[in-house]
Amino acid sequence: METKFTFAKTLIREAGSFIRSEMTENLKIEEKTRFDDLVTNLDKNAQELLIAKIKTAYPEDNVMAEENGVRHPITDGHVWILDPIDGTVNFIVQRENFAVMIAYYEDGVGRFGLIYDVMNDVLYAGGGRFDVYANDKKLFSYRDKPFNRCLIGANSSMYAENIHGIRDLSRQTLGVRVYGGAGISMSHVMSGRLLAYFSYIQPWDYAAAFIMGEKLGYRLLTLDGQKPDFKSRQMVMFVPEQKLKAIQQFIK
Amino acid sequence: METKFTFAKTLIREAGSFIRSEMTENLKIEEKTRFDDLVTNLDKNAQELLIAKIKTAYPEDNVMAEENGVRHPITDGHVWILDPIDGTVNFIVQRENFAVMIAYYEDGVGRFGLIYDVMNDVLYAGGGRFDVYANDKKLFSYRDKPFNRCLIGANSSMYAENIHGIRDLSRQTLGVRVYGGAGISMSHVMSGRLLAYFSYIQPWDYAAAFIMGEKLGYRLLTLDGQKPDFKSRQMVMFVPEQKLKAIQQFIK
Secondary structure: OHHHHHHHHHHHHHHHHHHHHHOOOOOOEEEOOOOOOEEEHHHHHHHHHHHHHHHHHOOOOEEEEOHHHOEOOOOOOEEEEEEEEEOHHHHHHHOOOOEEEEEEEEOOEEEEEEEEEOOOOEEEEEEOOEEEEEOOEEOOOOOOOOHHHOOEEEOHHHHHOOHHHHHHHHHHOOOEEEOOOHHHHHHHHHOOOOOEEEEEEOHHHHHHHHHHHHHHOEEEEEOOOOOOOOOOOEEEEEEEHHHHHHHHOOOO | OHHHHHHHHHHHHHHHHHHHHHOOOOOOEEEOOOOOOEEEHHHHHHHHHHHHHHHHHOOOOEEEEOHHHOEOOOOOOEEEEEEEEEOHHHHHHHOOOOEEEEEEEEOOEEEEEEEEEOOOOEEEEEEOOEEEEEOOEEOOOOOOOOHHHOOEEEOHHHHHOOHHHHHHHHHHOOOEEEOOOHHHHHHHHHOOOOOEEEEEEOHHHHHHHHHHHHHHOEEEEEOOOOOOOOOOOEEEEEEEHHHHHHHHOOOO
């Protein structure tokens, strides 16, 4: 497991370097389901790079990934879950605030997760048997603070429409932040900049944070408090275990 | 003017260093008008530092500043407008994503403005006779893009409640970002990461961006299209001049 974790840390930085070096050229942007659901040639090429290296190193392992319908089920054997560029809109418009994410599961059990904030060059990695680090800084487990000294992160529409009470919860806090990427937002939760994060996302958006969060005292749950299915897009929250009951007074 | 601009650039970095060095200690946090309107001892001390240095260098000059009711009118003589920590909530909770801001006006005419992103160590400075730089990188004037390749920044409540049509506008774009500080948000507009910014803010929140923006093709206007009054808290927008008419089809 140690070897695989080391492999993953090297791999994700390689993917980040690849994206940084290719980002200067004009991006080929395509619409997926609608005008604001975008993919670029770099999302696809970075995913190809990740899959090729995993398949070379571990030919028996399987992959679930965002692009091109790569969908091996998480519960079946050794599965790498990949999001080559999380926060594609930020990537396209801002050229920052996006992440590469990798999670590794064995028969549905999370072994380690990685979120790489590419432009800030910060790698969040750990979970399972491994402590969680942001580069060489070990992250502390969640330490409790009152709502009125915290911020929450959320999907903008779910906040605006008060889905499941997200806006009600935000009113107990110092407010909401919308950063536009699950990976970046959940890394802010793990580093204490946000108390919690609420969004409507896919397995590859939450698989890495799910594993690292567990190690730090956070839980990744659907908004009705269940384990997510790792199959479909769901409304989920990434919250401190210690604060779960207090949060569930608002998030119903 | 050259000397004053150089003085201001040195001064704002000094204030930033002061904040960074004092930030490690426990902050004394006070509520101003309500539980989420906060001020810390460092906001006040940084403002005192700024005022003391300005008064020593330019004893005849006057000051308008956020804390302690320092409110010299912008139209009367040589006036420095100061926001010692813009984004106080981010400062308290995140220890990043806040700015020091300085603007300098002569009889109501903006001569230069400065926004210092303290933790990223990026100084946006210029306007009037001076080109606008982000550290040593000259910023380009606004270059047009279609709405569907842009993001907007906004105050979360104004977005959620569709005040003056902000949410309608956001639906034409790739979405909204909420960063929680006028200075940081308007620096993102000037560097092209956001198309525009909408908030409900005070003169010291917009005075610097007003001057720099003018130089880069942006305008700081009230949501009904007027020049702000530089006296009271108003709902304002920071938008590309070239896009003003298109934006005003939604922002009414």
